[in-house]
Amino acid sequence: MTTDLPAHEPYAGTWVVLPTYDEAENLRPISGAILAALPGARLLVVDDDSPDGTGAIADELAAVDGRVSVRHRAAKEGLGKAYIDGFAVALDAGARYLVQMDADWSHAPDYLPSLMAPLMDDADLVIGSRYTRGGGVKDWGIMRRLVSRGGSLFARAVLRLGPNDLTGGFKAWRRETLEALDWDRVHSGGYVFQIETTYLATRAGARVREVPIVFKDREVGTSKMSKSIIGEALVVVLQLRWEELRGRGPTAVIVRDGDGA
Ligand SMILES: Nc1nc2c(ncn2[C@@H]2O[C@H](COP(=O)(O)OP(=O)(O)OP(=O)(O)O)[C@@H](O)[C@H]2O)c(=O)[nH]1
Numbered sequence: 166m167t168t169d170l171p172a173h174e175p176y177a178g179t180w181v182v183l184p185t186y187d188e189a190e191n192l193r194p195i196s197g198a199i200l201a202a203l204p205g206a207r208l209l210v211v212d213d214d215s216p217d218g219t220g221a222i223a224d225e226l227a228a229v230d231g232r233v234s235v236r237h238r239a240a241k242e243g244l245g246k247a248y249i250d251g252f253a254v255a256l257d258a259g260a261r262y263l264v265q266m267d268a269d270w271s272h273a274p275d276y277l278p279s280l281m282a283p284l285m286d287d288a289d290l291v292i293g294s295r296y297t298r299g300g301g302v303k304d305w306g307i308m309r310r311l312v313s314r315g316g317s318l319f320a321r322a323v324l325r326l327g328p329n330d331l332t333g334g335f336k337a338w339r340r341e342t343l344e345a346l347d348w349d350r351v352h353s354g355g356y357v358f359q360i361e362t363t364y365l366a367t368r369a370g371a372r373v374r375e376v377p378i379v380f381k382d383r384e385v386g387t388s389k390m391s392k393s394i395i396g397e398a399l400v401v402v403l404q405l406r407w408e409e410l411r412g413r414g415p416t417a418v419i420v421r422d423g424d425g426a
């Protein structure tokens with residue numbers, strides 16, 4: 166045996182964290198597509214006790230496939246909380262690279278290799294971006310487009326951030342980046358989590374890259390988007406800026422191998 170990674174498993178050490186809430190119809194096919202796209206990777210399903218039995222389907226998948234594991238959570242607490250929990254499980258298990266994505270096919274598994282490529286080079290965080298050249302959105306009405314694009318532009322301007330897509334949830338993280346983030350500072354258990362984590366990573370000195378993705382609207386299952394989510398995003402973005410202006414911004418910095426030598 167050698168310690169080199171097997172050539173047929175180039176993504177050994179990569180964990181895809183997949184939060185699910187009522188994704189019974191999507192889970193099996195999306196899991197298969199994710200594992201096929203990233204040979205050697207592991208999949209962690211984080212289910213918040215979905216009423217439609219998604220958790221039991223995840224258990225069935227895990228029983229027949231050693232690459233799949235399941236984190237069962239007692240109640241629906243929002244996407245951010247599910248990710249924080251899932252990231253901790255994957256980091257504990259030794260993950261080197263961690264991918265976050267939706268289970269409803271909005272984030273096409275075909276993009277996974279292009280998301281991973283900059284990470285395996287020198288990026289600390291890779292964002293699957295709808296708002297960079299080659300990216301886009303399919304099947305969304307004008308309101309949904311405005312909310313999403315407007316949200317990213319607003320957060321980008323207020324917080325002076327570089328990336329164009331701050332609200333998307335298709336991202337790949339280097340282990341060290343997630344370890345450096347000051348999780349106590351995350352205000353949101355919900356969707357604003359996406360903005361907050363990219364903000365914290367940027368302030369911690371992360372090398373952030375965007376790769377284009379075309380986002381597809383979900384075909385089956387129910388949407389969890391609501392007006393309160395939009396309100397929360399506005400408040401949290403302003404709050405982050407306010408804290409910075411008062412000298413109470415984040416201070417954590419990413420430590421890379423070889424730093425401080
Ligand atoms: N574990 C967990 N997963 C969640 C929760 N809320 C949403 N999800 C999952 O997070 C992903 C994104 O949620 P979606 O409902 O697709 O939200 P969206 O993409 O903003 O909206 P639509 O695609 O329009 O429905 C999906 O895989 C959901 O199943 C939650 O509270 N807990």
Ligand SMILES: [Mg+2]
Pocket residue numbers: 267269271383
């Ligand atoms: Mg969705």
